[in-house]
Amino acid sequence: MTSRAMSPMQAAGRRMRLVPRAPTMAAQCTARRWVATSKPKPYAMSSTPPPPRSTTTTTTAARPAAAAARTPIPAVSGEPLPDAPPATLSPAAASSNSSSSSSSSSSSMGYEDAAATLSSENGAGSGGGAPIDWTRSYHGLGTLAFPPEAAAILQARLDPDDIEVKPDGIIYLPEIKYRRILNTAFGPGGWGLAPRGQLMVQDRMVTREYALVVHGRFVAQARGEQQYFSEDGVSTAAEGCKSNALMRCCKDLGIASELWDPRYIRKFMKEHATQVWVEHVTTKKKKQIWLRKDDEVRYPFKKS
CATH class of the missing domain: 3.30.160 (Double Stranded RNA Binding Domain)
Known part of the structure; x- marks a missing residue:
């Protein structure tokens, strides 16, 4: 009975024949697997060129022919325009205007010019400068006299009808x-x-x-x-x-400087005031009060 055991030489030869087949079979299997999974997608091929892109056309209004024929503006020369000629007056009119203006403004121009100069030097004008703090400032004190027109109004004599008399004999101006x-x-x-x-x-x-x-x-x-x-x-x-x-x-x-003049006060009281006895309506007390001669006793007093 023959033994089926392989001799060492037969086993080695069989191994040498089987080793080269294994990589080939693996490669074929791998190739088949790759071909099966990465099959290219079918694309439509065309030999005709692609159509041109459609562009949107905008309708623009045609410019008038006059705009195309516009004349260019010349460059600025940089020279200023000449001043307008001054108005000329006749000698008689010029002399009359100068005389009237000088006579009417001779008394007030000096005050206005000096006041404008004072305000511009001290920043009191509207052009600029810090505002004056009147809680501490003495700006303009004693720098300029008022015009004669204003001085005449300020120093005018008082009308005796404007002066009032208090019950205690003090005269005052409202x-x-x-x-x-x-x-x-x-x-x-x-x-x-x-x-x-x-x-x-x-x-x-x-x-x-x-x-x-x-x-x-x-x-x-x-x-x-x-x-x-x-x-x-x-x-x-x-x-x-x-x-x-x-x-x-x-x-x-x-x-009203007269109200602080003792002589004027005595004269006024003698001519325009009188002293009368009155009685208080509530307390029934009697006393003397002063009032104007053309005035009447008022509440809370009545003439006794």
Whole structure:
């Protein structure tokens, strides 16, 4: 019985024959697998060239023929245009105009020119410069006199009918009439009161300092005062304090200067005032009060 066992030589020869086949079979399997999975997609091939892209056509309005025939503008030469010839007047008209203008403005031109120069030097004009702090500034104090027209209005004599008399015998000019005189002399808006400090509220009295400013110039300064009797009347007393300061500032301008003249006061009281006995309506107390001769006794008094 023959043995099926292979000899060493037969086994080695068989191994040599089988080794080359394994890579070939693996390559063939790999090739088949690659061909099966990466089959190219069919593409339509055409030999005709692609059609041209369609472009959108915009309809533009045709320019007029006149625009095409526009004449070019010449370059600027840089030379300024000549000034217009001045208007010529006849000798008679020129002399009359010069004489009338010189006579009408001779008294006021000096004040206007000096005021304009003062404001431009100190930056008080509208052209620029820092605003003036009227709480501390004395800008324009004593630099220039007012024109004669304004001075005549300020220093005019008082009409006796405008003067009032208090029951204690003190004569005064109502505050509104001070304002009317200032408006007549300088025009509405040409003057103003600038506070120089805070309102000081004391025991039953308020005080505050004010400056009178005319045409952008410091003119006068005074402290006004006014009594009050309850806390609700402080605001009203503050307005009365301002009016009192205005009256005192007007003394420097010569307004109602007669009211501080003792001789004028005695003469006025003798001619226009009288002293009468009256009785208080509530307390029934009698006393003497002063009033104008053309005035009547008012509440809370009655003539006894």
